[in-house]
Amino acid sequence: MLLIPCPWCGLRDEVEFKYGGEAHNNRPLVPDVHDDTAWAAYLFMKKNPKGLHLERWVHAAGCRRWFNVARDTVSNRIDGSYKIGEKPPAIAAETEESA
Amino acid sequence: MPDRYRRQSPLAHLGLVARASEDQSAEAGVVMAECPFCAQTGLRGDGSLARFGNAVKTVLGIAPPTEPNTVTGPEDFADGARILWLGPDEWLIVGGDVDAEPSGALRLALSDRHAAVVDVSDGRAVIALSGPNARDVLAKGCPLDLHPRAFGPGRCAQTVLAKAHVILHQIDASPSYEIYVHRSFADYLWSWLEDAAGEFGVRISNSRSDRNGLLGGRVTP
Numbered sequence: 573m574l575l576i577p578c579p580w581c582g583l584r585d586e587v588e589f590k591y592g593g594e595a596h597n598n599r600p601l602v603p604d605v606h607d608d609t610a611w612a613a614y615l616f617m618k619k620n621p622k623g624l625h626l627e628r629w630v631h632a633a634g635c636r637r638w639f640n641v642a643r644d645t646v647s648n649r650i651d652g653s654y655k656i657g658e659k660p661p662a663i664a665a666e667t668e669e670s671a
Numbered sequence: 672m673p674d675r676y677r678r679q680s681p682l683a684h685l686g687l688v689a690r691a692s693e694d695q696s697a698e699a700g701v702v703m704a705e706c707p708f709c710a711q712t713g714l715r716g717d718g719s720l721a722r723f724g725n726a727v728k729t730v731l732g733i734a735p736p737t738e739p740n741t742v743t744g745p746e747d748f749a750d751g752a753r754i755l756w757l758g759p760d761e762w763l764i765v766g767g768d769v770d771a772e773p774s775g776a777l778r779l780a781l782s783d784r785h786a787a788v789v790d791v792s793d794g795r796a797v798i799a800l801s802g803p804n805a806r807d808v809l810a811k812g813c814p815l816d817l818h819p820r821a822f823g824p825g826r827c828a829q830t831v832l833a834k835a836h837v838i839l840h841q842i843d844a845s846p847s848y849e850i851y852v853h854r855s856f857a858d859y860l861w862s863w864l865e866d867a868a869g870e871f872g873v874r875i876s877n878s879r880s881d882r883n884g885l886l887g888g889r890v891t892p
């Protein structure tokens with residue numbers, strides 16, 4: 573069972589959360605100019621890394637806010653969380669670039 | 672709002688008033704009570720704006736808490752309204768007379784702000800749980816860290832209890848808690864709590880704190 577750090581509520585049990593997929597994968601702001609390839613890239617082409625993953629979670633049974641988590645998909649180690657609209661923590665950004 | 676004489680609290684059918692008046696063990700480790708008909712008002716707005724907090728404070732005498740999972744206001748909502756933090760832009764106001772339309776004055780004060788005030792009084796049941804073993808009962812079905820260093824008096828949290836979504840508020844260190852649960856889960860959660868508390872001995876009370884005389888069950892006109 574994971575302990576997930578909600579940016580507002582602190583460490584809470586995994587059962588209070590729902591997973592929301594890869595973070596920083598934003599819906600196109602002007603959908604009309606997107607062709608099928610670009611839509612496919614947005615909808616289906618996920619990074620699916622072995623290792624550090626930036627992903628969305630929602631504190632569904634708590635404060636009900638969406639936020640981002642930096643989690644290692646192999647060890648389940650969580651390096652931190654940050655609010656929607658914020659940049660990932662420095663440690664996560666560095667690891668991702670070198671990966 | 673229903674006719675007053677028709678109104679029933681979510682747990683009225685359990686006959687808690689009658690059960691409370693029966694002879695019960697004085698040695699109970701857990702005391703349970705329903706807190707019927709307490710006014711509840713949902714509040715949304717930008718808590719980072721001073722003028723939002725000030726407008727609320729003007730009406731209620733207390734400002735919405737900005738620290739997550741905390742409560743402002745008196746221990747006993749009979750002594751006035753208190754405000755529970757539910758999210759960075761969301762609060763629950765508890766207290767006041769349910770018939771006095773407590774949200775009216777607040778709605779007026781916030782009418783020129785980007786805010787929402789909604790009366791949700793009948794949406795949730797409120798269960799008071801106290802006694803030396805109250806924390807042990809909650810720990811059976813709640814993933815929250817309930818140790819006093821992590822969750823003490825004046826703290827609240829939205830979490831799950833026996834898989835039901837609840838708002839948990841610790842009132843004092845005795846410890847005593849108040850549990851807000853959606854009305855349709857009230858019967859289930861009360862039964863679960865009473866079963867979980869069975870090993871410690873349960874006493875049903877008429878009042879949420881055994882201090883004041885709030886009656887459970889049906890309101891007489």
Ligand SMILES: [Zn+2]
Nearest residue numbers: 578581631635
């Ligand atoms: Zn939260």
